[in-house]
Amino acid sequence: MTRLAAVAEVGLGYALTAASQRLLAASPPGGRERWQRVNHRGEPVSLLEGPAAVAGLLASAMVAPGLEPRVRAASILGVGVAGTLGGYDDLAGSPSSKGLRGHLGALRRGEVTSGAVKLAGIGVAGLVCGAVLRPHPVEAVLAGGVVAGSANLVNLLDLRPGRALKATAIASAPLLSGGGGGPVAGLALGSACALLPEDLGERSMLGDAGANGLGAAVGVAAGASLPRSGLVAVLAGLVALTLLSERLSFTRVIEGTPGLRELDALGRRGPA
Numbered sequence: 001m002t003r004l005a006a007v008a009e010v011g012l013g014y015a016l017t018a019a020s021q022r023l024l025a026a027s028p029p030g031g032r033e034r035w036q037r038v039n040h041r042g043e044p045v046s047l048l049e050g051p052a053a054v055a056g057l058l059a060s061a062m063v064a065p066g067l068e069p070r071v072r073a074a075s076i077l078g079v080g081v082a083g084t085l086g087g088y089d090d091l092a093g094s095p096s097s098k099g100l101r102g103h104l105g106a107l108r109r110g111e112v113t114s115g116a117v118k119l120a121g122i123g124v125a126g127l128v129c130g131a132v133l134r135p136h137p138v139e140a141v142l143a144g145g146v147v148a149g150s151a152n153l154v155n156l157l158d159l160r161p162g163r164a165l166k167a168t169a170i171a172s173a174p175l176l177s178g179g180g181g182g183p184v185a186g187l188a189l190g191s192a193c194a195l196l197p198e199d200l201g202e203r204s205m206l207g208d209a210g211a212n213g214l215g216a217a218v219g220v221a222a223g224a225s226l227p228r229s230g231l232v233a234v235l236a237g238l239v240a241l242t243l244l245s246e247r248l249s250f251t252r253v254i255e256g257t258p259g260l261r262e263l264d265a266l267g268r269r270g271p272a
Contacts, residue, residue: 005066006176009183012064013190017056021194021204024048024055034091039202047090049195050209054083056191057217066183071224074129074147075184078220081125082151083213085118090207122212123148126219133223142231143223147216149238154215155208156245161268162200163254168192168214175218178225185221188214200267 028035028048035047061067061075092114130144150171158164169192175185192214198204206214222234254260 006182006186009060009064009066009176009186010190010193013056013060013187014194015190016059016063017052017191017194020055020059021049021052021198024052037205039205041202043202045202046204047207047209049198049204050083050087050090050207050211050213053191053195053206053210054079054087054213056194057083057187057213060187060191061184061217064183064187068180068224070132071180071184071220074132074220074224075187075217077132078125078129078147078151078216079213082122082216083209085121086155086208086210086212089114089118090209118208118212119152122151122216126151126216129216129220130223133220136228139228139231142228142235145235146223146226146231146238147219149235149242150219150222151212151215153238153241154218155211156242157250158206158208158211159251160264161202161205162196162266163264164206164211164214165192165196165199166263166266168218171218172221175221175225178221181221181224181226184217184224188217188221191217196267200269202269 025046025048028046029051032046037045037047039045057079058076061072061079064072067075126146126148127141127144129147130140130142134140134143154164154168157167169189172185172189172192176182176189178185195204195206195210199206223231226234254264
């Protein structure tokens, strides 16, 4: 993808996500209270950022001129399913079960949590996306794992204002010049940039809908662009980080690592 085309895709993702954010803020589905939460400062914060991210990504994927048909289809499927199931978990989920361990433990007790439904649905959707993106069966499975794993990892990072959006932007940037997935990376980068000011200002939050949707978009970009060796490396990294998240606090690691600590805090409000 040329530099001009990359700029156009980033701009498209930015514009349609910003427009979705304004429309949803003006007329929240089901009423404003349905999407209102209270943050750690005791201040109101809106969950509508997540649906805005998903709507902006879907709209831009539908109209972006640079997308190959298979990449367009995988983007719409991956973002749509991940965002919808993430939104379901946002609105219906219980805080009693968290992470893979929590959801698997609930399943052993005979309880099907909204998080377990989300993880299973995103996993299946990821595999379908992989089959759409890559004709070779092994590569299809690898690409599907990358789509599902990326959707999950961005959500795991969404623990501080701006963190998941910065991670999305950093992961998208190297993929801008990559094969068929470059335009999707541009859309994800633009969408993340559009949402960053409200997120850093703690006026809105991604929630599972936005984090899962953005992660799926990055996963589709990687799945469409990387060679088999790259897919193996990325999938191994995603699995390792997901398993580590069950034992380590990402926040503690980031805050204890120079460079990461400053990047993570960049643009964020000070302590309450």
